[in-house]
Amino acid sequence: MSRLKRILNPERSERQELTVELGPEQAMEACRGAARELQWAATPDGEGRLKVMEDFTKLHCGDAPLRIQIEVTPENGGSRSKVDVEGTLPGAGGVTNKHLTEGMMVFVLYVGRKAKALGG
Numbered sequence: 001m002s003r004l005k006r007i008l009n010p011e012r013s014e015r016q017e018l019t020v021e022l023g024p025e026q027a028m029e030a031c032r033g034a035a036r037e038l039q040w041a042a043t044p045d046g047e048g049r050l051k052v053m054e055d056f057t058k059l060h061c062g063d064a065p066l067r068i069q070i071e072v073t074p075e076n077g078g079s080r081s082k083v084d085v086e087g088t089l090p091g092a093g094g095v096t097n098k099h100l101t102e103g104m105m106v107f108v109l110y111v112g113r114k115a116k117a118l119g120g
Contacts, residue, residue: 015085016085018112031052
């Protein structure tokens with residue numbers, strides 16, 4: 001991305017990685033369950049991928065919804081899975097950074113909780 005485009009259309013992103021003791025299908029179900037519990041929209045994006053978007057109707061005026069791209073890959077012969085979570089939020093500044101960090105933290109914690117409930 002060019003420097004001018006970044007200045008005119010700033011976007012922040014954050015990446016987290018989670019390893020769960022579940023197969024890929026169950027790990028994906030944990031991600032979908034976390035999105036449902038948070039009341040965020042989740043749509044499949046190919047094999048082992050999921051797009052999640054925060055509900056904009058529950059945000060403060062001027063806030064943009066957090067967009068999350070999830071990729072689940074099997075590890076250890078399929079008995080555990082690696083969950084890559086990448087969140088993107090348009091904007092710049094302290095409020096955007098706080099919203100991105102807190103939103104990612106909440107989503108990853110919910111995925112971890114769902115994974116534990118499913119036996120991982």
